Amino acid sequence: MSATAVVVHSARVVVPMTAPPIADGAVAVRDGRILHVGDRSWVVDQLDAAGRPWTERRWRGALLPGLVNAHSHLQYTGMSGVGRRQYEGFEDWAAAFNEDYARPHDWRAEAGAGAVASLAAGVTSIADVVTDIEAADVLREHGLGGITYWEVMDWENAAWESHGRDQVLDELERIPSTPGAGLSPHAPYSLDVAPLLELPDIVRQRGLRLHLHLGEAAFEGERIALGPVPGFEGVDGVGHTADWHLANVPSFRAMRALGFGASATAFVDRLGVLGPDCHIAHGVYMTASDRALLRARGTTVALCPRSNAVIGLDPPPVADYLREGSPIAIGTDSLSSSPSLDPMADVTALHRIARAQGYGHRDLHERLLAAATLGGAHAMGLAVGPDRTGHLAVGARADLAVFDVDARTVPDALAELVEDGAGRAVATVVRGVVRATDGTVHIGTVNTGSVHTGSVPPDAVHAGRARGDAVHAGSAASDAVHPDTHSPTPVPEETR
Numbered sequence: 001m002s003a004t005a006v007v008v009h010s011a012r013v014v015v016p017m018t019a020p021p022i023a024d025g026a027v028a029v030r031d032g033r034i035l036h037v038g039d040r041s042w043v044v045d046q047l048d049a050a051g052r053p054w055t056e057r058r059w060r061g062a063l064l065p066g067l068v069n070a071h072s073h074l075q076y077t078g079m080s081g082v083g084r085r086q087y088e089g090f091e092d093w094a095a096a097f098n099e100d101y102a103r104p105h106d107w108r109a110e111a112g113a114g115a116v117a118s119l120a121a122g123v124t125s126i127a128d129v130v131t132d133i134e135a136a137d138v139l140r141e142h143g144l145g146g147i148t149y150w151e152v153m154d155w156e157n158a159a160w161e162s163h164g165r166d167q168v169l170d171e172l173e174r175i176p177s178t179p180g181a182g183l184s185p186h187a188p189y190s191l192d193v194a195p196l197l198e199l200p201d202i203v204r205q206r207g208l209r210l211h212l213h214l215g216e217a218a219f220e221g222e223r224i225a226l227g228p229v230p231g232f233e234g235v236d237g238v239g240h241t242a243d244w245h246l247a248n249v250p251s252f253r254a255m256r257a258l259g260f261g262a263s264a265t266a267f268v269d270r271l272g273v274l275g276p277d278c279h280i281a282h283g284v285y286m287t288a289s290d291r292a293l294l295r296a297r298g299t300t301v302a303l304c305p306r307s308n309a310v311i312g313l314d315p316p317p318v319a320d321y322l323r324e325g326s327p328i329a330i331g332t333d334s335l336s337s338s339p340s341l342d343p344m345a346d347v348t349a350l351h352r353i354a355r356a357q358g359y360g361h362r363d364l365h366e367r368l369l370a371a372a373t374l375g376g377a378h379a380m381g382l383a384v385g386p387d388r389t390g391h392l393a394v395g396a397r398a399d400l401a402v403f404d405v406d407a408r409t410v411p412d413a414l415a416e417l418v419e420d421g422a423g424r425a426v427a428t429v430v431r432g433v434v435r436a437t438d439g440t441v442h443i444g445t446v447n448t449g450s451v452h453t454g455s456v457p458p459d460a461v462h463a464g465r466a467r468g469d470a471v472h473a474g475s476a477a478s479d480a481v482h483p484d485t486h487s488p489t490p491v492p493e494e495t496r
Helices: 040-049 074-083 090-101 107-120 157-173 193-205 242-247 252-257 264-270 288-297 305-311 318-324 343-356 364-379 410-420
Strands: 006-014 022-030 033-039 054-065 067-072 123-130 145-152 181-185 209-214 278-282 300-303 328-330 400-403 425-430 433-437 440-445 450-454 469-474
Touching: 006 040, 006 400, 006 410, 022 040, 022 054, 033 040, 054 067, 054 364, 054 410, 054 425, 067 107, 067 278, 067 300, 067 328, 067 343, 067 364, 074 090, 074 107, 074 123, 090 305, 107 123, 107 425, 107 433, 107 440, 123 364, 123 400, 123 425, 145 157, 145 209, 157 181, 157 193, 181 193, 193 209, 209 264, 242 264, 252 264, 264 288, 288 318, 300 318, 300 364, 305 343, 318 328, 318 343, 328 343, 328 364, 343 364, 343 410, 364 410
Parallel strands: 006 054, 067 123, 123 145, 145 181, 181 209, 209 278, 278 300, 300 328
Antiparallel strands: 006 022, 022 033, 054 400, 054 469, 400 425, 425 433, 433 440, 440 450
């Protein structure tokens, strides 16, 4: 394809996220960027008026921005046996996880299998938390967007001061800067105060991003503690809520042992962890005050309802997040705690949970779709800037996902996507290149068109529903609308 060639991706419904949904819409793409978005007839008119040659892919169904998985651990794709079971709580699940983790694993290959499954599901960007360096390059290798977050955990204050800081700085240098890098302080209960204080500074000095697990375990929720704080009887200003910092506690667990009841969210906020350059995963055990802190700091929460259910946790308070206007995104977590890497299955779960929690507003479909796209991009700082994604707008990266829906009206199509969208991805486009069609992922040197096909590992994504697309070559004199038709599955080239 020449540097100036234009491909028009059209569909019965186009959902830009930052503009109203479009019936019979189109997205024109050139050099991996979006050139036009709008009614198909208008897009074609613009190209014809400018004398630009174009080709068209007419997709069946709905065209969205590529999905953004705002929390995952791709390297655990080979641990799906853990995720297929049901647990009675966090400690029960952690025991099964640790047993499997200790076995031999090819983390690089298993992360690659997770990347393939993600592409098949319509995912184009991922917040990938990496624990073993062998898996650190998977996003770049598979041409995905997002951020690789190096996970930091199990550091006590003394060890951090003596060698932990230097070790993490060395490890951070090994994390690829493409597509993006960051640090993931694992959780408030797995790190002492010193690393929790310093890790945000390390990230912010380098202009990187933060991502941590927060409010996932019931232990992290706010507690009401009664009686004097041991060792601080009569000390002015020491109470059981926000005054824990006056006691010079070394860790969240030590704070709780002293009898303080502050939540994990309040704890990390006091240490300066939260902010617009940070997003959290789970957010299940959050009070109204905790959720208000997240909003005040500009911190998005990535909700992972199916993972919570497998572990045996409560469902996230999605109705409260929506009513209060909190920024939300959607994550699958890993196959060690989730049935698949298809974010649309989590969208459907959140729809069910929100309705059960009493959320009755008519905007639920659009807001959950936005969470799975624009919300995830916003969480990682990818919704703005020269390489922006998560929405269909002029100049944005041409990351697209196509879903097979039969509905003829926009409201019905959105309802079908949200309430039954899992396994319906029929095409994934990353930077203007078709990377997956009908469950087959095209892997290789994605910038040159040299490709081979990859299979999707079992359990990683729901089976796709095969649909073809029509390819039409246009010129300055051709703008006819072509009906939805079937053709053989196309090769991942934008022109023929």
